[in-house]
Amino acid sequence: MIAEIGLxxxxxxxxxxVLQMVSGAFALRGxxxxxxxxxxxxxxxxxxxxxxxxxxxxxLLWAFMVTDLSIKLVANNSHSMxxxxxxxTGTWGNHEGSMLLWVGVLALSxxxxxxxxxxxxxxxxxxxxxxxxxxxxxxxxxxxxxxxxFERLPVPAVEGVGLNPLLQDIGLAxxxxxxxxxxxxxxxxxxxxxxxxxxxxxxxxxxxxxxxxVLGAWVLLTFGITAGSxxxxxxLGWGGWWFWDPVxxxxxxPWLAATALMHSVAVLAARDALRTWTIMLGxxxxxxxxxxxxxxxxxxxxxxxxxxxxxxxxxxxxxLLGLYIGGAFTIFALRAGAVSEGKRFSVSSREGALxxxxxxxxxxxxxxxxxxxxxxxxxxxxVRVSVGPPYFNPASAIFAIPMFLVMAVGPLLRWKxxxxxxxxxxxxxxxxxLISAIALASVVGDIPFLxxxxxxxxxxxxVxxxxxxxxxxxxRVPTATWGMVLAHFxxxxxxxxxxxxxxxxxxxxxxxxxxxxEQVGDFSVTLQNVAPVAGPNWTAxxxxxxxxxxxxxxxxLTPQARxxxxxxxxxxESALLTRWDGQLYAVIGNQAEDGxxxxxxxxxxxxxxxxxxxLLIALGGVLAIAGRVRVDVKRRTATAMGDxxxxxxxxxxxxxxxxx
Amino acid sequence: xxxxxxxxxxxxxxxxxxxxxxxxxxMPPAPYAYNQLxxxxxxxxxxxxxxxxxxxxCQSQSIADSDAPMAGDxxxxxxxxxxxxxxxxxxxxxxxxxxxxxxxxxPTISASTWPLFAIPVLLILIVAAVLLRRLGKRRSDTGEAA
Numbered sequence: 144m145i146a147e148i149g150l151x152x153x154x155x156x157x158x159x160x161v162l163q164m165v166s167g168a169f170a171l172r173g174x175x176x177x178x179x180x181x182x183x184x185x186x187x188x189x190x191x192x193x194x195x196x197x198x199x200x201x202x203l204l205w206a207f208m209v210t211d212l213s214i215k216l217v218a219n220n221s222h223s224m225x226x227x228x229x230x231x232t233g234t235w236g237n238h239e240g241s242m243l244l245w246v247g248v249l250a251l252s253x254x255x256x257x258x259x260x261x262x263x264x265x266x267x268x269x270x271x272x273x274x275x276x277x278x279x280x281x282x283x284x285x286x287x288x289x290x291x292x293f294e295r296l297p298v299p300a301v302e303g304v305g306l307n308p309l310l311q312d313i314g315l316a317x318x319x320x321x322x323x324x325x326x327x328x329x330x331x332x333x334x335x336x337x338x339x340x341x342x343x344x345x346x347x348x349x350x351x352x353x354x355x356x357v358l359g360a361w362v363l364l365t366f367g368i369t370a371g372s373x374x375x376x377x378x379l380g381w382g383g384w385w386f387w388d389p390v391x392x393x394x395x396x397p398w399l400a401a402t403a404l405m406h407s408v409a410v411l412a413a414r415d416a417l418r419t420w421t422i423m424l425g426x427x428x429x430x431x432x433x434x435x436x437x438x439x440x441x442x443x444x445x446x447x448x449x450x451x452x453x454x455x456x457x458x459x460x461x462x463l464l465g466l467y468i469g470g471a472f473t474i475f476a477l478r479a480g481a482v483s484e485g486k487r488f489s490v491s492s493r494e495g496a497l498x499x500x501x502x503x504x505x506x507x508x509x510x511x512x513x514x515x516x517x518x519x520x521x522x523x524x525x526v527r528v529s530v531g532p533p534y535f536n537p538a539s540a541i542f543a544i545p546m547f548l549v550m551a552v553g554p555l556l557r558w559k560x561x562x563x564x565x566x567x568x569x570x571x572x573x574x575x576x577l578i579s580a581i582a583l584a585s586v587v588g589d590i591p592f593l594x595x596x597x598x599x600x601x602x603x604x605x606v607x608x609x610x611x612x613x614x615x616x617x618x619r620v621p622t623a624t625w626g627m628v629l630a631h632f633x634x635x636x637x638x639x640x641x642x643x644x645x646x647x648x649x650x651x652x653x654x655x656x657x658x659x660x661e662q663v664g665d666f667s668v669t670l671q672n673v674a675p676v677a678g679p680n681w682t683a684x685x686x687x688x689x690x691x692x693x694x695x696x697x698x699x700l701t702p703q704a705r706x707x708x709x710x711x712x713x714x715x716e717s718a719l720l721t722r723w724d725g726q727l728y729a730v731i732g733n734q735a736e737d738g739x740x741x742x743x744x745x746x747x748x749x750x751x752x753x754x755x756x757x758l759l760i761a762l763g764g765v766l767a768i769a770g771r772v773r774v775d776v777k778r779r780t781a782t783a784m785g786d787x788x789x790x791x792x793x794x795x796x797x798x799x800x801x802x803x
Numbered sequence: 804x805x806x807x808x809x810x811x812x813x814x815x816x817x818x819x820x821x822x823x824x825x826x827x828x829x830m831p832p833a834p835y836a837y838n839q840l841x842x843x844x845x846x847x848x849x850x851x852x853x854x855x856x857x858x859x860x861c862q863s864q865s866i867a868d869s870d871a872p873m874a875g876d877x878x879x880x881x882x883x884x885x886x887x888x889x890x891x892x893x894x895x896x897x898x899x900x901x902x903x904x905x906x907x908x909x910p911t912i913s914a915s916t917w918p919l920f921a922i923p924v925l926l927i928l929i930v931a932a933v934l935l936r937r938l939g940k941r942r943s944d945t946g947e948a949a
Contacts, residue, residue, distance in 0.1 A: 381868040388863040490938045498937055506930050513922050526915045529857045531865065531908025538923055542930070650850065652839050715870065732837055732870075741837045 170269020193254025622770030630763025637756025
């Protein structure tokens with residue numbers, strides 16, 4: 144029954160998406176000001192559709208929780224002996240389930256938009272909901288026609304196949320749902336951009352409606368990417384935190400576009416400038432989300448993350464991708480002329496700096512896109528090339544370095560026009576910090592060029608991030624400004640972590656007999672013993688490593704080499720010792736013929752700052768949302784109160800004065 | 804005991820018949836697969852090179868990041884060749900000759916990769932053009948009413 148309820152809910156949701164699309168489109172037929180009677184179904188359709196899609200997802204979740212082996216998807220991806228947490232998270236650890244999560248979040252964000260947003264003109268809202276319904280419809284079709292998650296087996300399986308052990312981790316509970324929510328949250332920005340473009344409502348009021356969605360999606364993407372990076376770092380067992388893997392790039396590209404969009408929307412809301420930019424970036428951001436979904440879900444990549452391999456599905460998503468992105472850019476090309484550019488500004492203004500950095504972000508996006516797609520293109524012609532860190536790092540640095548420099552100064556500039564001479568002190572302070580940090584670091588040791596530059600930029604950005612607070616009463620600084628300061632500081636922190644990891648990591652690989660000691664950095668690592676241990680669905684050998692820093696009190700680390708039995712696969716579980724100034728990363732490998740054990744130990748100074756920085760950036764986004772929403776609510780209450788007062792005054796004036 | 808010996812011998816035989824890549828699966832890892840070189844300078848050279856070589860049996864991993872037996876074999880190759888005094892670029896060239904461009908994460912300009920370098924140059928020009936168009940002219944405030 145569970146599966147049938149889920150499937151029925153999905154079909155109904157798809158039907159409602161059609162209703163939402165058609166009804167929303169009728170809003171465009173109405174005259175200015177008047178509301179077309181047929182347009183009134185769009186909002187309720189979106190809300191009910193959200194409920195149904197979430198219900199379908201809940202049904203699948205339930206099927207996984209009780210391990211209903213009559214459902215093909217459960218039998219292929221779950222196992223009755225798996226711990227409950229991984230039964231639940233296993234729901235989206237496969238192609239169909241993750242697409243259902245995608246569609247569920249898409250419907251949910253459409254429903255929230257329809258249910259909560261009352262500020263937009265009805266015509267714009269109708270057009271927005273029509274676009275949202277159109278997008279949802281394509282993905283319902285994909286799910287129902289080529290990846291039905293609720294398909295039954297003719298004969299229930301006796302036992303499930305199990306879940307890829309690399310995915311049996313708390314990371315699977317956090318990383319995909321937040322990333323998907325971010326990806327799909329951008330669909331609302333996309334629909335709003337199309338709605339505003341179609342009804343010619345690209346103005347600050349529209350930007351204020353769009354901003355919380357963009358910020359929210361961006362916060363989720365930031366958090367999801369940060370979590371994913373840390374997950375890969377501790378799970379894959381070699382201490383790498385970013386591989387320029389196509390799937391990672393697939394999540395980075397929407398983030399880059401969303402970062403540019405967020406800044407552009409802020410300019411539109413505050414200054415009524417950059418109208419076409421904002422629309423274009425809105426379309427670009429969700430296009431990158433869909434492209435990411437295509438790359439990951441179509442099996443076009445052979446990568447650690449791509450667990451769906453099926454060309455038929457790939458063609459389906461590619462068709463959807465062409466339809467939506469092509470359609471959106473066609474409408475953009477046809478209508479953009481009707482949208483005026485908005486208010487003008489000079490080069491040395493805050494808008495100028497934001498435009499510069501948006502162009503830089505877009506250029507980095509183009510580099511990542513090129514490096515990700517190029518090997519796929521050549522593969523089609525039977526030429527296989529690899530594009531990796533030696534390409535991506537310098538190519539993106541060409542644009543990232545000027546971007547960081549402008550980012551340091553941009554927030555200090557005034558809107559519209561500013562005299563650079565006014566910032567003489569600030570600019571020389573930032574330059575002094577940059578140069579002295581680089582000089583200091585090059586004295587310390589022989590550091591490669593990019594990490595050296597990273598250290599200098601990190602120091603300069605950290606100082607620059609606090610400068611907008613200079614001379615202001617801290618208690619009166621708006622929450623949103625705190626958010627910006629915190630997020631920019633987070634970039635500095637993250638950059639510092641990346642540069643330190645690149646410049647100062649120490650590695651020790653060795654075969655060690657029990658009782659033997661190895662040295663890495665300030666740490667001496669003693670292998671005490673190796674013993675077998677067992678978990679619910681795995682057996683492992685576990686090493687006890689006594690780690691002591693400069694001869695201090697030893698700490699015990701227990702890295703494991705696990706063997707899962709369903710599916711049969713070996714993983715290494717790294718053990719981490721976190722200190723304020725870095726992390727010690729230990730892994731146990733095979734036993735050599737002579738009885739010694741392979742151990743791998745790294746000391747990675749300040750590596751944790753990479754993810755602390757990511758969290759600070761996300762937190763800055765949360766503060767920005769909180770600040771903006773509070774100001775918006777205040778403004779609305781003030782306007783409403785003003786309206787009431789004006790109405791009262793008019794009523795008073797209209798009423799005949801009572802005679803004395 | 805005899806049975807396992809027979810199986811081991813059979814496996815070794817099979818391994819010898821099979822391609823050199825899969826031969827490594829049945830044998831213990833080569834000495835330098837998981838052990839560093841004594842000289843830190845040589846090890847640093849090897850590590851830098853290994854981080855930019857693709858593990859051909861894995862998916863999007865360098866040989867410095869992989870537990871696959873083939874990655875171990877390639878690490879051994881890299882380290883022992885560095886030890887023998889070969890330069891990293893010679894080793895990369897040798898590996899490319901053996902496995903094709905695919906093995907190197909560091910694309911160099913060639914008939915099949917030139918767009919990877921031409922497009923960024925084009926991109927710099929486009930970026931410069933966009934910035935000049937958008938910011939280059941000093942906007943007059945008279946445009947504000949528009």
